[in-house]
Amino acid sequence: MTVRYDVVALGNAIVDVIAQADDAFLTREGLVKGSMGLIDEARATSLYGAMAQGLETSGGSAGNTVAGVASLGGTAAYIGKVADDQLGAVFAHDMKAIGVHYTIAPLVNGAATARSLINVTPDGERTMATFLGASIAMDASDVDPALIRAAKIVYLEGYLFDPDGGRAAFAQAAEVARDAGVQVAMTLSDAFVVDRHRTGLLAFMEDAVDVVFANESEVMALFPGASFDEACAALGAKVKIAAVTRGPAGSVVISGAERVVVAADPVEKVVDTTGAGDQYAAGFLFGLAHGKPLDVCARLGHMAAGEVIGHYGPRPLVSLKALAQFKGL
């Protein structure tokens, strides 16, 4: 099998609904700032009803990451499920428009396309409440082994640990990748996901994962009671490469005895942090797929994250390839 894709990613296919909110709104709606919570359709309707005027845009964590990889000039494919509805058509269009291979059949006569209701506070922090809708309908049968084998890196979204079908797809992709010698990367996605699936995630990482992405709260949730440095070291001991982001404080990359600390890119004004972690992963994975050293991988990650937090929406609005050339990366 010829390698055709830098990254093949699996994730929940989601359309983002982004609106402005203040902290009082989050409190009133019982939302934990900065978190991602799962909601059912009734709650999605009532929360949406209370939200401000919004912007709709294709999202989904791994979907955002492949968008970043494509913007960097890389090749990517995506596996995730939408419904046969208007928002699903928007999601599929956007994948095609950015040049990402995406052929998963939409769900017919089932739940609507997944929506993440994202409230952005004036500090740029995003709080997400996600109705998984049709994305839950993805299962192992949607994972084409040939597609996995055609990848340099398979990238898995930790959010998939929540729905049964997603977890099955996750396991199937990892197994095919391992047998084919394809690198497996994953993101822990969210501290609450880690909390819900700690044991399963740890076992899965040890068994099948080469590269793991986490932010500070996720790595701390994975090793309760440990200090940040201890948690990073513990994570680094489980995988070949652990990349831990710390928001404006940059990131720490651990690979065996190597420990690389990279500063975040300065950002004039943080408008909306949605997609920051996804874009860090995009830059890092692109670098890794192209044989860059770890510090360059991390710098590409911070560059991509820095672009996306300067505007509303979780995907790059400028060519990251041109930006990387400009920055000499």
Add this chain to the structure above:
Amino acid sequence: MTVRYDVVALGNAIVDVIAQADDAFLTREGLVKGSMGLIDEARATSLYGAMAQGLETSGGSAGNTVAGVASLGGTAAYIGKVADDQLGAVFAHDMKAIGVHYTIAPLVNGAATARSLINVTPDGERTMATFLGASIAMDASDVDPALIRAAKIVYLEGYLFDPDGGRAAFAQAAEVARDAGVQVAMTLSDAFVVDRHRTGLLAFMEDAVDVVFANESEVMALFPGASFDEACAALGAKVKIAAVTRGPAGSVVISGAERVVVAADPVEKVVDTTGAGDQYAAGFLFGLAHGKPLDVCARLGHMAAGEVIGHYGPRPLVSLKALAQFKGL
């Protein structure tokens, strides 16, 4: 009847699909830069297929204007038709979320919600191709006379001159307004609209309109062969107030013998001019409804337009009321 609304607006209820494009794309797709063209569903599908990844957001010229009025702290109602689909639900949600009265029943078992495919070039200029879909289903029966009578100003979108139902709704609203002594404002909307309906528009203005908004190309299209100053004077002779915008060069307001010239607000970077004219009208109408002198009305208009061209999307992202207070308007 108690006056309950500063502005009651009629327009085509449209969801915007905003994407980045270069000039070569416009040429390839046969689009005239800066214009609004009407397209059918097949063309909408093919053009969308060729477009870049997009942002979806509620739009529609008069819809954007009432959003601006509401953001300024004014009261507004909207009359326009969406379909019973996801994008229609987004449009209706956004109206409710910004506090605009909107109760028009969605179209069931008909065309989809109208979409405007907006390609934004690096100079910030927007080029629109609009599939009118369900918005065409609006007609005079959607115009509640009680709602019109409850307005200080009825605002009509020139785009409604294209569909038959819209034109009928337009005429009905103007007639009720005239009988009730409610001021009638309208925008010419687009030079091609003016070209298609020149005679009808001139007759309608002379008969029923108090306040008219136009940009430079629209006023020139209305009076072919006239210079800009001659065209402005001719327009001013037809209505009580004519407000003509000139992009970065500001605006000229003519009212009887009075002629007010106001500069545009300086904008750091023009990102997307979509909605600039709509927001100018919002600021101006809000000022007019609150008894401000013409120069303040125009300055409120430029302030609102300046906010909206600094980001993607045709509606304000900050409170225009707070902005106006900050600017002492």
